[in-house]
Structure formats: structure tokens, C-alpha cells
Amino acid sequence: MRARIVLAAAAGASNAAIAAQCRVHVDTARKWRVRFYTRRLAGLADAARTGRPRRFTDVQAAQVKALACELPAERGVPLSRWSTADLADEAVAAGVVADISASTVARWLTADAIKPWRHRSWIFPRDPHFATKASRVLDLYARMWDGQPLDDGDFVISADEKTSIQARCRCHRTLPPGRSRLMRVEHEYDRGGALAYLAALDVHRGTVFGHCEPSTGISPFARLVEQVMTREPYASARRVFWIVDNGSSHRGQASIDRMSQSWPTTRLVHLPVHASWLNQIEIYFSIVQRKVVTPNDFYDLADVEDRLTAFQDHYNLGARPFNWRYTKKDLDGLLKRLATHGPLPTAA
Incomplete structure (x- = not known):
């Protein structure tokens, strides 16, 4: 998106035209034009942010989610299903991360609605017809x-x-229900x-x-x-x-x-x-x-x-x-x- 803004500006488009073309706010178009003008390509990178730096990469998060989508028995773990604490331990044992908390695993799984601690029964069709x-x-x-x-x-x-x-x-x-009573x-x-x-x-x-x-x-x-x-x-x-x-x-x-x-x-x-x-x-x-x-x-x-x-x-x-x-x-x-x-x- 930032590159498209810069290329449109190089073609002579106004900020309003760039905003409409790239489907962004006009302030966003103006911001990246100025950043590129003053700092060239380095200006299109993310600026330094305050707060604690990220401890885990997107790849590590994806690897933990992949673990959650495997059966514990397939990895030799004597469990019937994963909990977030079990997944945190397995991620460390598998060398995915050096250390991770169960709450971090829970937050990652929630983002993709993955719930390995739940299950439902089903019957695989066995009728050939x-x-x-x-x-x-x-x-x-x-x-x-x-x-x-x-x-x-x-x-x-x-x-x-x-x-x-x-x-x-x-x-x-x-007994029938009543006020504040089931x-x-x-x-x-x-x-x-x-x-x-x-x-x-x-x-x-x-x-x-x-x-x-x-x-x-x-x-x-x-x-x-x-x-x-x-x-x-x-x-x-x-x-x-x-x-x-x-x-x-x-x-x-x-x-x-x-x-x-x-x-x-x-x-x-x-x-x-x-x-x-x-x-x-x-x-x-x-x-x-x-x-x-x-x-x-x-x-x-x-x-x-x-x-x-x-x-x-x-x-x-x-x-x-x-x-x-x-x-x-x-x-x-x-x-x-x-x-x-x-x-x-x-x-x-």
C-alpha cells in the first residue's frame, strides 16, 4: 500500500486522488508521501515503537497453532487432548520457543478460534453407497x-x-420460576x-x-x-x-x-x-x-x-x-x- 502511494505520487496524483485510488484516508496518503520525500526508501519502513519488543515471531505463533491441530498421541504425548498449558510445554520441548506462557498460547488460539480441549462425537460413513x-x-x-x-x-x-x-x-x-429465581x-x-x-x-x-x-x-x-x-x-x-x-x-x-x-x-x-x-x-x-x-x-x-x-x-x-x-x-x-x-x- 505504501509503495502504491509513492508510485501514484510520482505519477503526479494529488493526495485526494491517491486516497481514493488506494482506498485509504487522505492523511495516510499525505503521511507516506512526506515520509518517502524526507527519508526515501527507509521512510517506508515501520518507525521504532515504544513498549516491550515482540518476543515471538509470526512463524512461531503459526507453529504453536499447528501443534494445537495435531492429536497429542501423534507426538507421543500421553494425553487425549491439549490444554493451553500442555501446548506451552510441548512448544518448549519441540524447540519452537525457549519459553512461553499458557496465556500467550490461549491468546493465539483464540485469534483463530482453535479449541483443542473441546471435542464432538461423529460417525464416519461406512456405507459404500x-x-x-x-x-x-x-x-x-x-x-x-x-x-x-x-x-x-x-x-x-x-x-x-x-x-x-x-x-x-x-x-x-x-417450583415455578420467580423474580431472580430459576x-x-x-x-x-x-x-x-x-x-x-x-x-x-x-x-x-x-x-x-x-x-x-x-x-x-x-x-x-x-x-x-x-x-x-x-x-x-x-x-x-x-x-x-x-x-x-x-x-x-x-x-x-x-x-x-x-x-x-x-x-x-x-x-x-x-x-x-x-x-x-x-x-x-x-x-x-x-x-x-x-x-x-x-x-x-x-x-x-x-x-x-x-x-x-x-x-x-x-x-x-x-x-x-x-x-x-x-x-x-x-x-x-x-x-x-x-x-x-x-x-x-x-x-x-
């Missing part, structure tokens, strides 16, 4: 199937089970059993259908399908696509055959293994978890079922489709990033 199966589901969300758009007689249903919803009866009643939920409770909540979401209308069962299985899932398929507009639909994961209630070709025999207009579409995050019903279940189940304080299983059913009715009053933005382009980008971690394992 992950892209193909996931793409079919994303096409359905975009109202496409086999390269053709869906018509008004086609519907897309996302279904699954939310298992083991417990009835925890607190040993003291829950809602208080008793820590101890009596167990009142658990049930499963089976639900189906119409992806493009936003409506939810569901009911509770003592447990999951083929028969409970069949009752959920019947609950949906015996009402309009699904009973007279041309095609109803059911998106499901690979749970035991609806796994494999056998489940596809059962479905088509009982309901000829249905198409069971399986997600890849460990891809429930592509199932939109999971978004609804997360809402149920936050708004209904947490904190868990119910008298008995009947109370749990009544609350879930009432919330489902309440939700459907203002139901609208989720604003789904994840596309096949995003999926391709994800798989390319995952490919940098190694090839996808083949099926056993």
Missing part, C-alpha cells in the same frame, strides 16, 4: 424422484421412533416406566402424526403407517414416499416388501446407515425433547402420553414445513472433505 442413498432422500425433499418432479398426488413422509421416554415422578413438586426441579425421582413415541412428518406440509407405544417393533411401526395411510390425502394419493432409517422396525428389503403388500401406493426409502441427521422427523423430535420432555417431570406414563399427544395437536395448529437447505451440492462437499481423512470403508 452413502452418496446414492442420501441423494435420493435429498431429491425427495426437493420434490424430485428418479429425475422427475413429484406431482400433486405424491407425498413425502419422514418417520421414526423416539424411544425410552421415561416418566420421572419427582420426590418434590417442581424454575427448580427436584433431583431425586421415582421411575414410572418408559414408552416409545412413533411419529411421521409430512415433509412438504409440516403436519405431524404419531402415537405412543409400550415399545418399538414391526407391529408398532405398522400401526403408525396405518394411522397415516387411512386418512386423506394419503389414502387416495398416487404415491407416498416413507423416509426411514435402518432401525430394526423397518430395516432391509423385508420391510419394503411388507410395506408394498399392505399399502401398494407406498415407497419405503431407506437412509444410509448412521444418517439420521438427514431425516427431518429428527428435527421435530428435537423440538419435543426441548419443549415437552425436558425437564422430565411426569406422574406416570399416562401423563407422558397425554402431554405428547396434546403437544402434537398444538404443534399442528401452526405446522409448516421446515426450511430445509441442505442440498446434494452440500452433500458432495461433505464427502469430499471426508475423503481427505481416508477412503470410505467397504461393507463387510
